[in-house]
Amino acid sequence: MSIAIQGELGSFSHEAALKMNPQATILPCSLSAEVFAAVERGEVEGAVIPIENSLAGSVSEHFDLLLRHTVAIERESLLRIRHNLIALPGSTLGDIRRVSSHPVALAQCRRFFEEHSKITATPFYDTAGSVKQMMEAGDRSMAAIASAQAASQYGGEIVLSGIEDDPENYTRFFLIRRRDRLQPDAHPDKVSLAFAVENRPGTLVAALEVFASQGTNLIKLESRPVPGRPWEYVFYADYQLSDPEAADAPLKLLASHCSMVRELGRYRAAAGAV
Template structure:
């Protein structure tokens, strides 16, 4: 099993991929479009992507890529996110002047930087990538914020664990496959869906009424602009699935109000562990 991820080995995406398949071979990619391209082209068997963080919100780029590629969500998992200050062995917090990490990780550790004003937070493309760079440079005046797994993978030292401002920090990850290879899940209790309503009065209300009429519980809805079509929007929703028949009925009713409907996946909802 080869699973593509965006980022370097030791990243949170790496950890999530191993939750899906502990014996998987991880295929790191520099950018998210590369993850989707490799999956569609058949270079890998599956891909693991973050889709939403409980503090930072949705990864909107991944919603857009899900919409435009012939893939589907097969599984979901929730990963607790714990940020660690990592440095070259022998470094000291008091002597650090810069700390690198992904912008979202830096934003989730504001308290640490407020307590250490001499340290400059520096955005980097990936949490684990920042540790990889750190260990290549061997600069004891710099640090990185990433997972404990990244520290172990690259040989860094954890100077301070659990830097996150909020302990209730979780990220939803999707496991995707090519659409024609996703098997029906008889235990599925959640659906992710994208739709675009007709540009006329009442269409969004009518689309949402389709869920109400079937007593379907919407757990998430947000809009994204349609590229090249100003002031037109795609709506992304998650809803709880009571039965496959209800899902089919909801799709049928949505078609009456929408110019586009695409089911992104039916799967079992991830659960917070511990």
């Protein structure tokens, strides 16, 4: 299966895609918008995108893109995020003066930087890309923070493993496919949907009341602004199903209260994702 990811080869998305499909051929894209476009144009069979990290929160841009494209969620998967300090082979911790990585990864390794005050953190656009750049520069005073996959991809050496502050660091990934190519799960127990309410008093509460009145087990609720309509929001909700037949009721009821309702996918919850 061909799978698009955002970021360089060796990224956590690459790790997640191989976990979901060990035989996958990976197509790296610089921008998330390109990932979604590749799926929509049929250039790849699917894409694996991070949607939420247990420490950093939601990847807002991916919620926006899910709604804008005719794609749907086929599966979800959790990846434990383990940050590694990666340097040129043979480098030691004492050689290193500058460590680059994505700002979120740097922020998740704050303790490491506190304990190594001679080392400067340098923001870079991508975790795996920071390893690639460090290898190309061939500079012993440089290192990068990224996945083990990135070390093996670019021939870097792991100097320290698991340098993240909080081991309860997981990212939730979606496998998305074009709606007409979706292979739906036969026993879904989780639904993701988006809905928008008009900017009038009481509309948001009326929509939320649907979940309450149905006894829906709402697990996540996220809001995003509507471009061009200040202080109007699209809400993204995940709810659990005890019975696959029960999936439709909240969707139908919401439709009568909302200016827009769209199902983004129904799938099996990943172990530990609730």
